[in-house]
Amino acid sequence: MNDIPARRRSILSLWMTLTSQNPVIVTILALVLGFVVGAFIIIFTTATILDAFRGFFNSWGAPGHALKVTFDNVGAAYRDMFTGSVIDPAGFWHSLTTGKGWDNTLTPISETLTYATPLVIVSIGVGISFQTGLFNIGANGQAVLGGVAGAVIGSMIKLPMFIHLPLTLIAGILGGALAGALPGVLKAYTGAHEVIVTIMENYVIYAFLLYVVLSTPYQQPGQANDIGRTIHASAQLPPLFGVASGLRVSYGIFVAAGVVAFAWWFLERSSLGFDFRVTGASPSAARASGISPRAVIILVFLISGGLAGLAGVVQVASTTHYVDGTFLIGDAGIGFTAITVALLGRNKPIGILWASLLFGALGVGGRAMQAATGIPFDLATVIQSVVVLFVATPVLVKEIFRLRAGRTQALQLGTQGWG
Amino acid sequence: MMSIDEAPILMTINAHRGNLRTKVIGGIMIVLAIFVILVFALGSPAGTHSQLTFDPVNTTDSPIRLGTLTVLTRWWNLILGLAMLGLGVEVFWRQPRRGVMARFGGVAVLLLLALLFWAVRTPGPSQVSYVNLTSIFVGSSEVVMVLIFGALSGVMCERSGVVNIAIEGQFIAGAFIGSIVASETNNFFYAAIVGAIAGGLIGLVLAFFSIRYLVDQIIVGIVIVTGIDFFSAYLNLQVFTPYPNLNVGNLAPNLPIPLLHKIPIVGPLFFNQSGFFYCMVIFVAVVSFALFKTRYGLHVRAVGEHPQAAATVGINVARVRYINVVLGGAIAGIGGVAFMASQGQFIPDYTSGFGYIALAAMIFGRWRPSGAVVASIIFGMTVYLAANLQEFSVPISGEILQMFPYLITIAVVAGLIGRVRPPAADGKPYIRD
Numbered sequence: 093m094n095d096i097p098a099r100r101r102s103i104l105s106l107w108m109t110l111t112s113q114n115p116v117i118v119t120i121l122a123l124v125l126g127f128v129v130g131a132f133i134i135i136f137t138t139a140t141i142l143d144a145f146r147g148f149f150n151s152w153g154a155p156g157h158a159l160k161v162t163f164d165n166v167g168a169a170y171r172d173m174f175t176g177s178v179i180d181p182a183g184f185w186h187s188l189t190t191g192k193g194w195d196n197t198l199t200p201i202s203e204t205l206t207y208a209t210p211l212v213i214v215s216i217g218v219g220i221s222f223q224t225g226l227f228n229i230g231a232n233g234q235a236v237l238g239g240v241a242g243a244v245i246g247s248m249i250k251l252p253m254f255i256h257l258p259l260t261l262i263a264g265i266l267g268g269a270l271a272g273a274l275p276g277v278l279k280a281y282t283g284a285h286e287v288i289v290t291i292m293e294n295y296v297i298y299a300f301l302l303y304v305v306l307s308t309p310y311q312q313p314g315q316a317n318d319i320g321r322t323i324h325a326s327a328q329l330p331p332l333f334g335v336a337s338g339l340r341v342s343y344g345i346f347v348a349a350g351v352v353a354f355a356w357w358f359l360e361r362s363s364l365g366f367d368f369r370v371t372g373a374s375p376s377a378a379r380a381s382g383i384s385p386r387a388v389i390i391l392v393f394l395i396s397g398g399l400a401g402l403a404g405v406v407q408v409a410s411t412t413h414y415v416d417g418t419f420l421i422g423d424a425g426i427g428f429t430a431i432t433v434a435l436l437g438r439n440k441p442i443g444i445l446w447a448s449l450l451f452g453a454l455g456v457g458g459r460a461m462q463a464a465t466g467i468p469f470d471l472a473t474v475i476q477s478v479v480v481l482f483v484a485t486p487v488l489v490k491e492i493f494r495l496r497a498g499r500t501q502a503l504q505l506g507t508q509g510w511g
Numbered sequence: 512m513m514s515i516d517e518a519p520i521l522m523t524i525n526a527h528r529g530n531l532r533t534k535v536i537g538g539i540m541i542v543l544a545i546f547v548i549l550v551f552a553l554g555s556p557a558g559t560h561s562q563l564t565f566d567p568v569n570t571t572d573s574p575i576r577l578g579t580l581t582v583l584t585r586w587w588n589l590i591l592g593l594a595m596l597g598l599g600v601e602v603f604w605r606q607p608r609r610g611v612m613a614r615f616g617g618v619a620v621l622l623l624l625a626l627l628f629w630a631v632r633t634p635g636p637s638q639v640s641y642v643n644l645t646s647i648f649v650g651s652s653e654v655v656m657v658l659i660f661g662a663l664s665g666v667m668c669e670r671s672g673v674v675n676i677a678i679e680g681q682f683i684a685g686a687f688i689g690s691i692v693a694s695e696t697n698n699f700f701y702a703a704i705v706g707a708i709a710g711g712l713i714g715l716v717l718a719f720f721s722i723r724y725l726v727d728q729i730i731v732g733i734v735i736v737t738g739i740d741f742f743s744a745y746l747n748l749q750v751f752t753p754y755p756n757l758n759v760g761n762l763a764p765n766l767p768i769p770l771l772h773k774i775p776i777v778g779p780l781f782f783n784q785s786g787f788f789y790c791m792v793i794f795v796a797v798v799s800f801a802l803f804k805t806r807y808g809l810h811v812r813a814v815g816e817h818p819q820a821a822a823t824v825g826i827n828v829a830r831v832r833y834i835n836v837v838l839g840g841a842i843a844g845i846g847g848v849a850f851m852a853s854q855g856q857f858i859p860d861y862t863s864g865f866g867y868i869a870l871a872a873m874i875f876g877r878w879r880p881s882g883a884v885v886a887s888i889i890f891g892m893t894v895y896l897a898a899n900l901q902e903f904s905v906p907i908s909g910e911i912l913q914m915f916p917y918l919i920t921i922a923v924v925a926g927l928i929g930r931v932r933p934p935a936a937d938g939k940p941y942i943r944d
Binding site for chain 1: 676720744753911917
């Protein structure tokens with residue numbers, strides 16, 4: 093290599109990096125694979141495309157026509173996904189040249205940020221539990237309980253904003269931490285596997301949510317449906333650009349940014365975070381160095397649950413302003429998306445930040461796609477699952493794309509069986 | 512790599528706590544008994560009576576009628592409460608080494624009976640004046656059947672050392688594809704075959720990622736469930752909405768067994784069921800036999816307990832695991848078809864975590880088919896009663912009742928009721944040296 097000029101050598105090394113197996117490349121290629129799988133799903137389930145292929149051998153022009161229909165449909169779906177979640181180039185150009193319509197132009201990105209705000213918070217909680225080798229599958233239930241606690245405090249007492257808003261957020265954190273305490277304590281003292289406990293706890297909390305929004309103290313007065321009281325303005329996280337702008341992105345993004353900073357400091361700089369990571373990497377080493385596994389398990393679940401609860405209350409305080417029977421249930425279940433986000437972000441705060449922006453965009457874009465093309469937005473979640481499956485399997489991505497061996501970084505997760 | 516709670520420490524704790532735990536369980540049983548005596552027995556006004564019937568709702572096929580048993584609510588519940596008290600005191604006092612779980616199950620059944628008797632007392636608030644045990648058994652048998660399918664799938668996979676947390680996904684896939692096939696062919700046998708293939712394919716994906724690429728089995732399982740869940744919701748909108756004729760389904764017809772189905776109670780419960788029920792019974796027998804009486808079953812258990820040792824004597828660890836996970840997936844896939852066939856069509860999100868309850872039933876059943884059956888019956892009846900208790904005007908909010916199956920599952924996994932030990936290599940990837 094010595095006789096290669098320096099300039100050539102740097103290009104070569106860049107090429108070597110790009111074709112070797114490193115985390116960034118693997119993630120990007122996993123995304124590509126996810127969208128390819130998504131495209132095939134669209135092709136095989138859309139009647140117009142299948143109809144176009146029906147006459148494939150009937151005339152010389154048919155194959156071309158079939159391919160054109162395919163590309164048009166798949167392209168339209170993905171284009172709508174992009175313009176609906178990031179920016180519409182035409183609208184952007186219009187706003188740039190005329191100075192008008194910025195509200196419309198910025199709506200997609202604002203929606204993505206609105207969706208990603210609680211997602212970042214809850215995913216960081218899940219990521220911290222993963223880093224400690226514990227599986228918190230109950231983030232969704234914890235977020236629901238946090239949201240309910242915050243909504244009750246936010247709607248049923250009246251205080252000035254500088255007390256009320258923090259109090260509401262703290263109520264949410266406490267609600268989530270309470271829900272997290274159960275699997276933590278059970279795991280620490282009885283060895284109950286946290287996966288089963290948290291999954292079951294989710295269903296318990298959903299039933300509890302229905303109970304709360306249907307019973308007198310919190311149910312919206314004069315309502316027979318499963319809908320709760322709206323929180324007071326003093327407990328809301330107001331929109332960043334004012335209500336008049338119509339952009340929903342709120343001051344919640346500062347809460348999310350604070351959580352990212354806190355998590356980075358906690359995991360990288362604090363001694364407790366170090367204990368957590370040691371426990372995740374090697375429980376026996378942790379015990380040998382005097383770290384109490386029980387204390388770590390319980391603390392992890394308190395922190396993880398507290399962050400999930402904060403996410404739930406941020407969702408209430410900034411977006412929904414009330415809790416109803418479908419709060420964070422079904423396709424809105426950010427606690428489940430958080431599992432995939434944490435895996436995609438490799439459980440690191442910064443990685444999780446990017447991953448939640450990406451999945452936030454996918455979620456918002458999926459809805460835009462459904463509105464424009466009729467393809468159900470659930471496709472976005474299917475794509476997410478495929479992406480995460482590939483991210484968790486770097487070796488497979490390497491084999492598919494024939495990458496060079498490089499810095500392999502498999503996900504370090506310490507859960508093994510039912511213990 | 513070991514998990515955080517390492518076995519030796521827990522075992523010493525358990526040795527100390529064994530007696531304490533039994534005492535706590537006995538205490539809980541005594542509290543429940545006192546509750547029954549105070550609320551359900553003494554709380555029923557004197558003179559109220561409850562009826563107990565055994566005849567199925569549709570009596571055309573049952574020539575032998577058992578008639579109704581009318582009892583005085585207060586005295587009957589007092590007897591039940593005292594029986595519970597006896598069991599509780601015995602457990603608390605003697606701390607028997609075996610059979611604590613069975614006694615606790617007995618107390619739970621008595622508690623449910625007392626609750627039902629109290630709920631249907633006449634004169635009383637309820638419109639229903641009788642408890643029809645046969646129809647409760649028959650009604651819950653559908654849920655129980657689905658849970659048994661799932662739990663068997665779990666036993667198959669986990670005995671070979673692979674955690675199958677994707678049972679829920681296999682249910683969904685089986686229910687979805689089964690609905691299409693049943694709607695098109697109106698033949699539930701074909702539906703079961705296709706459902707088994709779908710479940711087996713999901714099992715294959717799980718096995719592929721966890722055995723070949725050593726990805727954490729719980730992660731793969733959960734990602735698969737998420738993906739399948741939303742894929743089915745996607746297909747429901749994209750395919751079933753424009754082509755509703757693909758999801759008409761039908762209820763699987765009952766196939767009464769001649770003569771036997773006329774026996775009271777047992778007949779409607781065991782001999783007048785859909786083909787899926789008989790299929791489930793055969794599967795339980797086959798899986799039990801295969802796991803514990805055959806050479807292959809010995810290999811499976813060896814692989815699940817100590818894969819290195821199994822490999823040393825020439826067993827192909829990966830192959831055994833692949834086979835078992837695919838077969839387990841196929842069983843769960845049939846379970847999904849069975850669930851669809853008992854509902855009449857595919858409805859997204861309708862399995863509401865049955866896959867996870869089945870997993871818990873398998874844990875409660877100590878990784879044995881027989882135990883899984885018993886646990887599935889307990890869990891299935893709880894699920895069924897929680898959903899149906901409201902017709903008895905029980906003064907408990909329906910939302911609170913919905914929590915019970917899940918709370919019981921938590922109590923079970925936490926070892927509050929009984930202690931369980933998984934196969935030693937369960938969930939651990941096998942890395943060849």
